[in-house]
Amino acid sequence: MRLTFLGTGTSQGVPLLTCSCRVCTSPDPRDRRFRSSIWIEEGPLSLIIDTSPDFRSQALRASIPHLDAVLYTHSHADHIAGFDDLRSYSVKNGNRIPIYADPFTLSRLEKAFDYAFDLKVRSPAYVCPEPHPITGPFSLGPLTFTPLPVPHGRITTTGFRVDLQNQPRLVYLPDCAAVPQEIRNLIRKIPTLIIDGLREDPHPTHLTIAQAIEISQDIQAGQTWLTHLTHQTLHAERDATLPPSVRLAYDSLQLTL
Ligand SMILES: [Zn+2]
Numbered sequence: 001m002r003l004t005f006l007g008t009g010t011s012q013g014v015p016l017l018t019c020s021c022r023v024c025t026s027p028d029p030r031d032r033r034f035r036s037s038i039w040i041e042e043g044p045l046s047l048i049i050d051t052s053p054d055f056r057s058q059a060l061r062a063s064i065p066h067l068d069a070v071l072y073t074h075s076h077a078d079h080i081a082g083f084d085d086l087r088s089y090s091v092k093n094g095n096r097i098p099i100y101a102d103p104f105t106l107s108r109l110e111k112a113f114d115y116a117f118d119l120k121v122r123s124p125a126y127v128c129p130e131p132h133p134i135t136g137p138f139s140l141g142p143l144t145f146t147p148l149p150v151p152h153g154r155i156t157t158t159g160f161r162v163d164l165q166n167q168p169r170l171v172y173l174p175d176c177a178a179v180p181q182e183i184r185n186l187i188r189k190i191p192t193l194i195i196d197g198l199r200e201d202p203h204p205t206h207l208t209i210a211q212a213i214e215i216s217q218d219i220q221a222g223q224t225w226l227t228h229l230t231h232q233t234l235h236a237e238r239d240a241t242l243p244p245s246v247r248l249a250y251d252s253l254q255l256t257l
């Protein structure tokens with residue numbers, strides 16, 4: 001299974017518009033962060049988690065040739081705003097793009113992009129979403145996805161545990177304020193953990209870097225990658241001070257799992 005980080009930034013991305021801080025002006029490409037999203041490939045299966053406002057640029061940069069499905073974590077704008085650029089992928093599939101989201105997120109997508117979900121008005125040349133409400137674990141090709149509901153301020157986001165051949169391989173939790181005990185029990189000893197590591201200071205809807213490290217150590221994760229990063233984190237400086245099993249993710253990084 002191959003994973004590509006399409007984006008590792010927080011909701012406004014990095015650089016932040018109008019900002020000239022040392023991270024926003026850094027020449028290190030790892031300090032340029034599109035909004036958070038990942039691309040997973042397993043054999044011919046190709047899927048992404050979330051369609052960020054940067055989705056079009058991300059898909060061009062990574063050369064995503066086709067998509068069999070799109071999974072959504074939640075309906076905040078930084079995770080859904082690129083939905084309309086699924087058009088070419090939908091057309092390529094014969095005017096269908098399977099969408100997996102929890103029922104609340106699906107209802108928000110239907111509201112935000114009513115022209116695509118309303119069969120009476122939509123043109124086949126637009127995105128033709130095929131909604132799949134997530135109510136429990138589901139499979140796509142050889143991969144099984146276990147939804148992991150986690151608190152994110154006033155809403156709950158759906159993280160995912162990805163199993164290949166019944167072996168848990170990956171956990172993706174980009175937006176969360178905590179990881180409750182029952183979820184920790186589902187992800188113990190996961191070989192690869194990708195988790196919200198927003199910044200150093202506490203935030204009502206996101207984990208701090210220290211909180212993310214605590215969770216990684218508590219569940220005895222293998223390699224841990226922090227994502228959803230702000231312009232307060234200078235890659236080279238902060239990455240060098242993390243525990244050996246924890247690293248900052250960066251855009252275009254690819255992992256073989
Ligand atoms: Zn977000």
Ligand SMILES: [Zn+2]
Pocket residue numbers: 015016019020021022023024231
């Ligand atoms: Zn800045």
Ligand SMILES: [Zn+2]
Pocket residue numbers: 074076152175
């Ligand atoms: Zn969010």
